[in-house]
Amino acid sequence: MIVPERPQPPTVSDERTSLESWLDFHRATLALKCAGLDEAQLREASAPPSSMSLMGLVRHMADVERSWFRRCLAREEAGPIYYSDEDPDRDLEVTEADGWEEAYATWQAEIAAAREAARGRSLDDRGFAPHRNKEFDLRWIYMHMIEEYARHNGHADLIRERIDGATGA
Template sequence: MTWTAPHVVRADEPFVAGERAMLEGFLDRQRATLLHKCAGLTAAQLAERPLAPSNLSLLGLVRHLAEVERTWFRRRFADQPVPSLHGTPDRPEAAFDDAGSARAADDLAALVAEQAAAREAADGMPLDAIFVSPRWGPMCLRWAFVHMHGEYARHNGHADILRERVDGAVGT
């Protein structure tokens, strides 16, 4: 039997809530949307790069966003000594370049695990918690939540196009 990415149930974000619940709810909706765009596809379809010469694939987006989740929430804000998942200074595009069907199930599971680990790392941390970036200076956790909304929204737009090119599926 051929493996396919599992179905995802997306919960609505809160329509009335405090700032923290709203930020977390919208981010969780964006997280689930990427997984939803992958649902039902085979490993080969997830790894397909339908927009030549681009290195974009749904699997590449999955790998990239797992890295971004890990970087912002665990490495930077929670100061956890976890290594990079894919990229290296000399290969910053490795998440996209090395996205192959052989590890698709593991890569999807890694994203789900990183999303959970990011939630756990940020849980209880005040939105005003500060990470001092060597490049940009002080940044608060609130900024990281808003940044992640934008990161997912941009890549979910890519995922819409990629999914349509892979199998014709359209929709939210």
């Protein structure tokens, strides 16, 4: 796994730069929380009864990136990657058969697709989220993604500390 440097968002910038910078900061934070761990550690559940793991969070965020940027904003027919109507938590629940390299590569591909979907669009451009039956502008999508990553990075902090005592980043 290539560990990205975590970009520091500028303290003074235009709205779009600020939103994109904070989203990239949080994406990199999740990658840093996973850095240096082996497959078993990345698969390790946080604490009973939760089955949440770092690998599960990465898989979940791949599906979230896809949902908001590709399905909603770009209006692509891109189905879920890991979960289904029959198994809605499958993205978060990993098994021995699930691998880190695939999860990480899929997540990075969805981030690249998200950037492409947003490229050249106005923050006022709207997409449609069928699962909520509403329109959302790109500004809202960026804000939601920042919130989603921030919340799950808090989970990642606790999971990582439980695995090897590492804190920070």
